[in-house]
Amino acid sequence: MAAAFRSNANLDQYWPDKRRVTIVGAVWNLLLAIGKIAAGIVGHSQALIVDGIHSLSDMVSDAVVLVAARWSAIEADHNHPYGHGRIETVATAIVGVLLLAVAIGFIVDAVLRLLDPERLMQPGWLALWAAAASVGIKEILFWYTRRVARHSRSNLIMANAWHHRSDALSSIVVIAGVIGAMGGFLWLDAVAAILVAGTVAVMGGRFAFDSLVELVDTAVPPREQKQLAKIILSVDGVQDFRDLRTRLMGGQIFMDVCILLDPQLTLDEANRVAAMVRTRLLSESTEVFDAVVSVAPLRAPRMRRTA
Numbered sequence: 001m002a003a004a005f006r007s008n009a010n011l012d013q014y015w016p017d018k019r020r021v022t023i024v025g026a027v028w029n030l031l032l033a034i035g036k037i038a039a040g041i042v043g044h045s046q047a048l049i050v051d052g053i054h055s056l057s058d059m060v061s062d063a064v065v066l067v068a069a070r071w072s073a074i075e076a077d078h079n080h081p082y083g084h085g086r087i088e089t090v091a092t093a094i095v096g097v098l099l100l101a102v103a104i105g106f107i108v109d110a111v112l113r114l115l116d117p118e119r120l121m122q123p124g125w126l127a128l129w130a131a132a133a134s135v136g137i138k139e140i141l142f143w144y145t146r147r148v149a150r151h152s153r154s155n156l157i158m159a160n161a162w163h164h165r166s167d168a169l170s171s172i173v174v175i176a177g178v179i180g181a182m183g184g185f186l187w188l189d190a191v192a193a194i195l196v197a198g199t200v201a202v203m204g205g206r207f208a209f210d211s212l213v214e215l216v217d218t219a220v221p222p223r224e225q226k227q228l229a230k231i232i233l234s235v236d237g238v239q240d241f242r243d244l245r246t247r248l249m250g251g252q253i254f255m256d257v258c259i260l261l262d263p264q265l266t267l268d269e270a271n272r273v274a275a276m277v278r279t280r281l282l283s284e285s286t287e288v289f290d291a292v293v294s295v296a297p298l299r300a301p302r303m304r305r306t307a
Contacts, residue, residue, distance in 0.1 A: 014151070017152055018148065018154060018157055021157065022066045023062075023066065024144070025145060025160065025164065026059050028141060029056070029058040029059040030055075030059050032052070032134055032167075033053070033056045033058075035130060035134075036048050036049070036051050036052030036055060036131075036171075037049055037052035038052075039126050039127055039130035040127060042124075043123050043124045043125070043126035043128075044123050045121065045123035045124075045127035046119065047123075047177045047178070048123070048127045048130060048131055048174050050106070050170075051167075051170050051171055051173075051174050053105075054166075054167055054170050057098055057102050058164070058167055060098070061094075061095045061160060086249060088154065088156045089155075089214045089215055090211070092156045092207055092210070093207070093208050093212065095156070095163060096159065096204045096205065096207030096210075096211060097204065098204070099163060099166060099200055099201070099203055099204025099207065100204035100208065101204075102166070102197075102204075103166075103197040103198070103204060104197075104201065106170065106173075106194075106197035106200070107197045107198070107201075109193070110189075110190040110194045110197070111190070113189070113190045114187060117186065120181065120186040120190075122181055123178045123181050127174070128179070128182075131171045131172075131178065132171075134174075135172055135175070138164050138168035138171065139165075141164040142161055142162075142164040142165045142168060145158075145160055145164055146158065153287070155211075159207045162207075166199075166200040169196045169199065170196060170197075170200070172192075174189075176188055176192040177189025177193070214247075214248045218247070218248070219246045219247065220247075220248065220253055224246075224253075225244065227285065228255065228257075231277075231284050231285065232244075232280075232281070235259075235273065236273075236276075237262070237269075237273040238259050238273060239260050239261060239298050240298060241258060241259045242296075243257060243258045249289075252287065252290075253287045253288045254289060255281070255288060255290070255292070256291065256292035256293070256294070257291070257292075257293055258294045258296050259274060259277055259295055260295075260296055261273060261295055261297065261298060262297075263299055271295070273295070274294070275293075277293045278291045278293045281293075
């Protein structure tokens, strides 16, 4: 039993939600970027100006997410039998690299400010209020985007949610810096920037690494393989299995397996068991997007069994 390809309508049904949350984020990122850069110039806060540039990078990542989410939702076809989920994986890697780049920029800027205290400026209240407003808005965007990401099971949207969180953290750095500058401790801004930028760098590295794992078709972790094996063996008629192979695409599991059946079964009976295995895999595991199930008699030589 095998299917040439399976329509990814289940992924496509989340496209409106992905588009909406991304457009909302892009609009707010543009407004925040303009507001923070302007407030930073008027309020004499270099940190807030850099934070505004960070928001501009968020807007760029929103554009990447919007294009990638749309293309990855295109249905499978004969030229792309496994769908277009790789586009989402690549875009997630790009977002991760953007996070790394922004984090490195924060670290370099903070170090330079520590080495050259004259670069530090005395900020005003406008900078403080602008940074505080940014934290609130970005936290709201984070929780909203995170909810959509969990509902649609999209790593790409989840990456963008954490991008909102990184912007909120950078605004907290600005608040600490402004308060420190007002109290005479100008170096607090630079130290806090380095600490938060390190956190952002770790997030970016994780997203980039996880995307690389998908791109090289790494199997799902052993724990998930054992869960899949349990589902397969729970189907009546399945005596054993072999050649369980899995890979991730756009956060979804694509798998194939050969089930071993009683050699006395007819072809129709064997196909019915295979169909039941596929149905159970798709219904009992929310992460399995497609499963190709083949059959073989139990007496056939075992080549390999995974899980």
